Amino acid sequence: MFFGASPVNPCIPCPSVVKGFKRSLELKLFLASLNMTETKQEAIRAYYHTLFSAWGCQHWWPAQSRFEMIVGAYLTQNTAWTNVGKALSNLRRARLLTIDGIRRTTRRQLEQLLRPSGYFRQKAQRLKTFINFLDERYGGSQARMFARPTAKLRAELLTLDGVGPETADSILLYAGNHPVFVVDAYTRRILERHEIVSPSATYEEVRALCEQALTESGAPNSTVQPPPSDKQTPAVRATAIGPKGTGHRPSPVSRAKRTELVQTFNDMHGLIVGVGKHYCLKSQPRCELCPLQKFLPQAK
Numbered sequence: 001m002f003f004g005a006s007p008v009n010p011c012i013p014c015p016s017v018v019k020g021f022k023r024s025l026e027l028k029l030f031l032a033s034l035n036m037t038e039t040k041q042e043a044i045r046a047y048y049h050t051l052f053s054a055w056g057c058q059h060w061w062p063a064q065s066r067f068e069m070i071v072g073a074y075l076t077q078n079t080a081w082t083n084v085g086k087a088l089s090n091l092r093r094a095r096l097l098t099i100d101g102i103r104r105t106t107r108r109q110l111e112q113l114l115r116p117s118g119y120f121r122q123k124a125q126r127l128k129t130f131i132n133f134l135d136e137r138y139g140g141s142q143a144r145m146f147a148r149p150t151a152k153l154r155a156e157l158l159t160l161d162g163v164g165p166e167t168a169d170s171i172l173l174y175a176g177n178h179p180v181f182v183v184d185a186y187t188r189r190i191l192e193r194h195e196i197v198s199p200s201a202t203y204e205e206v207r208a209l210c211e212q213a214l215t216e217s218g219a220p221n222s223t224v225q226p227p228p229s230d231k232q233t234p235a236v237r238a239t240a241i242g243p244k245g246t247g248h249r250p251s252p253v254s255r256a257k258r259t260e261l262v263q264t265f266n267d268m269h270g271l272i273v274g275v276g277k278h279y280c281l282k283s284q285p286r287c288e289l290c291p292l293q294k295f296l297p298q299a300k
Contacts, residue, residue: 040196041213047292051271054291058247058270059254061174066142067099069175069253073167074126075117086116103131126162146176165203177258181210181265186276195297214264
């Protein structure tokens with residue numbers, strides 16, 4: 001030690017060393033998070049290719065027109081699709097399943113036609129609100145509405161009563177052919193059980209992860225469907241002879257011209273619904289028969 005100099009504790013690094021160490025640690029954590037995100041995206045891409053190879057195109061959304069799809073998106077809230085089908089049939093028989101039909105019918109009459117779908121008073125009012133929005137902003141034209149940039153139209157839809165992220169994204173994807181992925185309860189359940197997302201993940205976080213993963217997925221080969229044999233695992237046999245997801249018959253909406261990316265988002269959502277309905281059940285999941293069983297953490 002020099003006389004007149006302040007003592008230096010050799011156990012305490014100087015500020016520049018601390019700052020350098022901190023930056024190095026932050027960089028390592030950042031790179032680790034990037035690697036983890038890429039791994040999650042690779043897993044989602046693998047799910048897509050596996051499901052599409054087993055089940056093929058699911059022909060979503062089952063509707064004869066874009067407006068019927070929009071009505072269905074409202075009616076499917078808090079009810080089963082079978083109930084939605086009954087309400088749509090009522091509207092179709094009354095020749096009111098059009099923009100003008102909903103516009104000119106009374107709210108009381110509309111409520112009665114929507115009764116099978118549940119919450120019929122609320123849903124009738126919300127459909128009326130959507131028609132008012134379409135008339136005031138776009139002169140009643142769906143084409144003009146869907147010509148809006150995706151982010152701007154999404155923000156507008158989210159201001160409407162009864163339109164949350166899932167409903168808005170369903171309308172954008174299926175009726176408007178915008179490149180937006182729909183996150184529903186099945187998506188979250190499957191990704192949580194596969195430890196891809198945490199229960200605390202927000203809708204937007206899950207949506208962004210899926211969109212980034214599927215943007216680089218590439219078109220799968222829909223002809224890969226292995227025939228059943230005694231040597232196959234239960235999961236493979238299930239894809240060959242079991243439920244085929246939630247596929248629908250082709251419809252004008254499902255056959256609409258769209259980009260490859262929009263079609264990928266379309267197919268993946270339908271495939272996920274198939275897994276959620278038939279295998280990844282809320283209670284007593286049928287993992288041993290699920291096409292995605294091999295991707296579960298405990299199966300690796």
